[in-house]
Amino acid sequence: MKALAATGDRTLVRFADTPEPTAAADAVIIRVEAYSVNRGEILAMTGAYGTPTAPGTVMGQDVVGRVITAAADGSGPAVGTRVVGHAEGGGWAERVAVPTAALAELPDTVTATTAAALPLAGLTALRLLRHVEAPAGKQALITGASGGVGHYLVELATAAGISVTVLAASPERGARLAELGAAAVVHDVADADGPFDVIFESVGGDVLAAALARIAPGGTVLWFGQASLQPIRLSFFEYLTVSPFTLRHFPHWVADTTDAEDLRVLVDLTATGRLHPELGRVADWAETASVLTDLNNRRIRGNAVLTIDA
Template sequence: MKALLPGSPDDADQPVLLGEAPEPAPKDDELVVSVEAYSVNRGETFQLDGGLDRRWPGWRPGKDVAGTVVCAAADGSGPAVGTRVVAHPPAFGWAERVAVASTGVAELPDSIDAVTAAALPLAGITALRLLRAAGPVAGRRVLITGASGGVGHYVTELAASSGAAVTAVVATPERGARLAELGAAEVVTSVAEATGPYDIVLEPVGGDSLPAALARLRPAGLLVWFGQASRTPVTLDFFDFFKGPGRARIAHFDYTVSDTTYGGDLAALVRLVETGRLHPEIGSVRDWSRTAEVIADLRARRVRGNAVLTLR
């Protein structure tokens, strides 16, 4: 089958190459999806340039896919052949077909197309689990940095609809326009413009952004650190954790650690989209032959929200 294979980490112009890959060999609890669309995440671009580990032999990128089941799981779990699904495999999804655990898929209603569905998995699951980690947000002031990506759009809409007053930090006003429409109470172009104090800070940028955001946390507030998109290590004064008589809290977040399955969270996201309570922000839709262009645009921060590629 055709698939996108990793290029050389030293060749920025060809991060992936279209080639041939073996057909999926599903385990008993896995089904095979014929892929119609997939989305590209910044974490995958880091893997392609060697910045993150590739944990599987013969690794190929691809975590967010939508398509149709063409081979049901041998153990009888999961949807039947012919069912339209959205899925979150651990890798290998930028291909004509991919094997996915039955616990990592959710059925799609006719009202949600493959392009919309493909934007849901990594960013949507991360947003859901991030807000669970943050705790109740109704009536709370929430600051999210690096908010113009897929996760930021989902978090902003979900938190605002739950009663939070969200301040979104973005690089430019243009990149933040949609966040205001999704319910952000304030959109700023730097952490320095965010007045605070905030009850909750959600921080995926790292570098100088994290200590600046931490300084805007109220006493006994919570900062959830869930990434380092700047690729710059954080330097932090330990005593910045302390705010007056209370103690600031900082928590590291890993979206893969949860008491819910990917499929369960995908089903929740599908319901939210179907009922008009969640609106995926898709900044680019192109044929999968143009994946290298999309990766370049993501690296240069030219895509707002999610970037989706289509196979048909």
């Protein structure tokens, strides 16, 4: 089977012949038609999380395709069903095994490329928003809003009644976020008019500290990323006279719901026109290495999706 395996060097991935996937009793095997790539996968391969991914490892979480082998335990969709899945790895390949608890069926009205952009970024945004109690009427600041998660978060938060201010890298990217519902767009945290009841922070470095200067009394900061790769710098004494706030670490995989349940929500929102995945790049999977480079260098707005011809 053809797949894209980690190289352990700056090229990141290359094609390799790999064994066919084997599925646990509660998993299906799907023929992959499209997958999205995420910056977190680049960080894993380059060692930002610790040890770099071992050469030969097939990466990939966000996949779309058709079931070619049903789950042995009888759970999940039948052979031939179109599905979107959040795989446990191995998705940048012709075929991949995915647990049925991480799959959702796709209606014909949602294309493979659109659906492939949903899993990781969509799940993260959906679950972040669930940590905001009584969202209607609240003021929120979203940093790093030009990425895949940010686009979803703007649209979902606005639909929930939150007034959203976004930190965007450029006027062009800010304009698209305004189209999705952002009430205000800034290019520097210093220009954001607070106070904010909630801050969704994914940049790190000095941005989090600057954002905290605009937190409302009793507000909450949901910290879900560090795109700048710079550690945050906070001084207790700086905030000694500030009303108490909550700083909460947010890992997207910790949830009271299954991936399947939340993927069904995302698919329904997309199918009914209430969620609009931002496809910043769609290309053949032979271009994966160059797309990863562009994504890492922030030359892609929103999500990047690769397609595999049948």
